[in-house]
Amino acid sequence: MDNRTLRSKSCRFCEAKVSAVDYKDVKTLRSYVTERGKMISRRVSGSCARHHRMVDTAIQRARNIALLPFADD
Numbered sequence: 001m002d003n004r005t006l007r008s009k010s011c012r013f014c015e016a017k018v019s020a021v022d023y024k025d026v027k028t029l030r031s032y033v034t035e036r037g038k039m040i041s042r043r044v045s046g047s048c049a050r051h052h053r054m055v056d057t058a059i060q061r062a063r064n065i066a067l068l069p070f071a072d073d
């Protein structure tokens, strides 16, 4: 069985045709960080490289205005 064909496209931002990730959308961002505030890896989240980077930037912005906690490590 080929795993790559099974989950070829699971980036939910691509599916929703999102062109920019809103850093104020804490509800969405929270599903991309662990409880300790660490961003989950791309392999786990299923995001494409483009959107993963957008989420990463959005999380950093959200942290700077205290919407999200900083990573614990």
Ligand SMILES: [Zn+2]
Pocket (backbone or CB within 6 Å): 011, 012, 013, 014, 015, 047, 048, 049, 050, 051, 052
């Ligand atoms: Zn994507």
